[in-house]
Amino acid sequence: MTGPLTGFRVIDLSAVVSGPFTGALLADQGADVIKVERVEAGDIQRHVGSARNGYSGFFHVINRGKRSIAADIGAPEGRRIVEALAKGADVVIQNFRPGVVDRLGVGYDALAKINPGIVYLSISGFGQTGPRAGDRAYDPIIQAYSGIGAIQGRIHREHPDKPEQVNMLLLDKLTAWTGFQAITAALLARTRSGKGQLIELSMLDTALQFIWADTTADIILQGDGVDQRPPVGASGTVHQFKDGWGVTMTLSQDEFAGMCRAFAMAEVAADPRFATLQKRTRNRLALQEILAERAAPAAARMTVAEAAEAMQREDVPFTRFRTLTELEDDPQIRHNHNLRRRRHAVAGELIEARPAPLFSGTPLETTGDAPTVGQHTREILAELGLADHFNEWRARGVIS
Numbered sequence: 001m002t003g004p005l006t007g008f009r010v011i012d013l014s015a016v017v018s019g020p021f022t023g024a025l026l027a028d029q030g031a032d033v034i035k036v037e038r039v040e041a042g043d044i045q046r047h048v049g050s051a052r053n054g055y056s057g058f059f060h061v062i063n064r065g066k067r068s069i070a071a072d073i074g075a076p077e078g079r080r081i082v083e084a085l086a087k088g089a090d091v092v093i094q095n096f097r098p099g100v101v102d103r104l105g106v107g108y109d110a111l112a113k114i115n116p117g118i119v120y121l122s123i124s125g126f127g128q129t130g131p132r133a134g135d136r137a138y139d140p141i142i143q144a145y146s147g148i149g150a151i152q153g154r155i156h157r158e159h160p161d162k163p164e165q166v167n168m169l170l171l172d173k174l175t176a177w178t179g180f181q182a183i184t185a186a187l188l189a190r191t192r193s194g195k196g197q198l199i200e201l202s203m204l205d206t207a208l209q210f211i212w213a214d215t216t217a218d219i220i221l222q223g224d225g226v227d228q229r230p231p232v233g234a235s236g237t238v239h240q241f242k243d244g245w246g247v248t249m250t251l252s253q254d255e256f257a258g259m260c261r262a263f264a265m266a267e268v269a270a271d272p273r274f275a276t277l278q279k280r281t282r283n284r285l286a287l288q289e290i291l292a293e294r295a296a297p298a299a300a301r302m303t304v305a306e307a308a309e310a311m312q313r314e315d316v317p318f319t320r321f322r323t324l325t326e327l328e329d330d331p332q333i334r335h336n337h338n339l340r341r342r343r344h345a346v347a348g349e350l351i352e353a354r355p356a357p358l359f360s361g362t363p364l365e366t367t368g369d370a371p372t373v374g375q376h377t378r379e380i381l382a383e384l385g386l387a388d389h390f391n392e393w394r395a396r397g398v399i400s
Contacts, residue, residue: 003030004362008187010091011036011082012066013073013106015043015167017139018123018203021176025066026091026183027367028355034085034380035066035371039400042070042373045081055347056373062176064352065367069381070374070400077389077398079105084384086111086118091183095123098133108198118196119186121179127202137203139169146171151215175206178382229281237291238321239299241307242376245321246299248311251277258314262307263298265290344369374400 005026010033012023020035020043027033034079036044047057071078081224083106086092092111094101101122108120122128125137126145143149148170149163182199190196212220218228236249250256253276257269268290273283280287299307304320311318322330328339328351341351346369355364377399381387393399 002362003028003364005184006030006091006357006362008032008225009088010034010093011085011089013082013092013094013096013101014123015095016045017062017172018175018179019093019121020045020122021173022093022179022183023066024062024124024380025063025176025180025355029364030362031091033066034089035063035068036073036082036085037068037070038070039070039397042068042374046373052347053345057347060344060347060350060370061352063370066371067380068371068374068375069377072398073104073106077393079379081105081384081386081399083111083114084113084386085380089115090117090119090187092118092120093123093179093183094121097136098124098128112196112198116195117190119183119190119199120196121183121199121201123175123179124200124202126204139171139203140165142171142203142207146211147215148207148211151211171203171207174210175201175203178206178209191312229278236367237295239295239307241299241302241304242336244304246304246307247321248320249317251279255316256280258316259295259311260318262310262314263295265294265298268294300362315332340366342366342369348373 004106007312008026008031009032010023010026012020012033012035014023023033023035024241035043042179043059043063045062046059048054049056051057058098066138069081071081073082086106092108094106102109108118108122108163111118111120116400124133125142126132126135130237143165144163149165152164152166152240153162179199179201182201186197235251236247238245248259250259253269256274256277257266260266260269272282274287292339302310308320327333333339340354341349343349354366357364377394378390381390381399
């Protein structure tokens with residue numbers, strides 16, 4: 001590996017999505033990530049999503065490039081394995097419910113005594129302490145609790161108070177990206193202090209920081225004298241054409257006027273109510289009514305291709321809506337080499353998205369397949385000097 005994290009070792013004690021995806025992001029950039037999972041069954045996420053030969057494609061994407069050791073960390077021998085791993089590790093990731101790792105003897109305090117330089121990421125749903133710290137928390141629960149569902153609900157014209165969830169594991173993935181950045185920041189700090197540290201990160205904390213800049217733009221400023229305007233979220237306009245759907249977004253006056261010309265309603269751009277972005281924002285409801293009366297019928301007479309040509313001619317930001325299955329053949333995505341195919345040893349042919357950043361000095365290579373349960377148990381025990389225990393511990397169900 002030649003990525004920027006080559007030479008760093010990560011112990012991934014986590015399961016499901018947020019923790020494992022954090023580890024995969026580190027592996028993508030060159031880290032040696034060792035996944036410690038349940039004996040025999042492994043991570044529950046192995047059994048979620050479409051699968052071939054019993055192997056989940058979802059699991060591959062969030063665990064690619066890792067090595068797997070299957071061990072019962074509730075047993076003394078399993079704890080011994082984690083302690084041995086921690087001695088030579090740079091990072092530990094865990095997302096058990098608050099208090100569990102401490103009861104198992106593999107929390108930050110225990111492992112930091114073994115390795116003071118360890119960077120330890122603890123992920124939770126609501127936080128490590130507080131009235132809801134012990135509650136089970138999945139992505140839709142945190143979406144609803146954090147207000148994201150209410151934000152999405154603003155798109156309903158008939159029922160503006162109806163909440164709506166984002167149809168993806170938004171908070172799991174955002175928490176992983178946040179944890180990934182926090183880990184690399186802590187590793188950078190360690191180069192100056194020589195000390196590791198504990199990082200506490202919750203999905204709720206991630207959600208609030210993520211939404212606050214734009215979706216709360218109308219409540220950030222408190223007190224009197226505030227010129228209240230609607231938030232800018234969902235400021236794109238969706239149009240239905242003869243043969244599909246497209247979206248425009250106009251911020252500048254030139255863009256707005258160009259869209260009006262494309263829909264043969266140039267006089268709307270000259271309306272004093274819509275002469276500036278501020279006025280269009282303030283008179284958004286009136287503008288929506290006009291777009292419904294004028295732009296919608298005009299769009300219905302155009303094909304998506306005709307609309308794209310007209311918008312491009314007017315230099316208006318526009319794209320049609322596409323399905324996921326179309327993306328691999330898109331010229332820009334092909335040019336960017338965003339999607340790649342590989343043949344997994346168990347799952348067969350699959351398609352995945354490459355890591356987003358492109359490094360000039362430490363280019364990324366394609367990581368290995370996501371492992372099978374305990375695929376590297378014997379190998380890792382040998383590295384730890386524990387190979388002599390392999391047969392005994394396997395026979396007793398401590399490892400697999």
